[in-house]
Amino acid sequence: MPKPLDDIDVVVLSIATPIQVGAYKDKILIDSLSKDGLSSDVLPLLFDILLKKYNIHTIYYINGPGSYMAIKVCYIFLISLCMIKGFKLLSCSGFEFNNNSAIKAINDRYFFNQKDKIVLKKIQNTHNIDDFKLPKSIKNINYSLNAKPNFVLPVI
Template sequence: MIDILVISISSPIKIGIYKDNILIDNIEKEGMTSDILPIIFKELLGKYEIKTITYVNTPGSYMAIKVAYVFLKTLCIVKNIKLNAASGFLFNENSPIKALGKKYFFNKNDKVIIDFLEEKSIISDFKLPKSLDKTKFSSETLPIYNLPAV
């Protein structure tokens, strides 16, 4: 049985394939989440027996998070796959994540705040971990948007 990790809040979309919590393969694709996920998962479902899918549900692009959630939740219901969620900060060394305009999301004491980027800030790319630490994943899979209503 295989576990899948989906990071769709930045480009390229990154998908890790894990066996016994160890990364065995990865996929990176440029494009919109709504176009890319169905193509990738058609291939993955034909190749692997998937036990769980974990996706990044906060913070980041609202549209990417919404589309990923609806697609993955539907897939998991239909195929009887467990869905989990995780924070994007787990996969970019806890560095700022692009929010809106010139603002960024920051993780301060496990609370997401929105502020301008300081000159000395370092922004790390998202990376698939070599091994999964499932203790940091949540079964609460609804998207968390972190921005106030307009």
């Protein structure tokens, strides 16, 4: 008789390369996968691996700010997967996963979180920008039940 799969939650970091997914049991990171490439190519591969290893309960994903295309592709993939499989989808700000550091917007402009307001600024020196990292625990992650993308750039 096959061993039952662990019930987990998943965190998806898809607005920067490499794309990362983390498996969390009881809110503690137990497994992680990462791969360079386009969200549309990488997400199905990573979730194929996860679905064979685990029973997914909830998926947390970054709904903004960041690359519109990465957010949109990730949202469409995840909302479709959640509808088909019955998973819960929650959203988080990208600032939860990069120590509240700047997030690339367009050209030399970056998003900043200032007093819970997202602002867009030009910067020249990008050496102090933190990379996105899967946290060891998601016990204190801020999330929203509204999983829709949060596009914050003004129309240009």
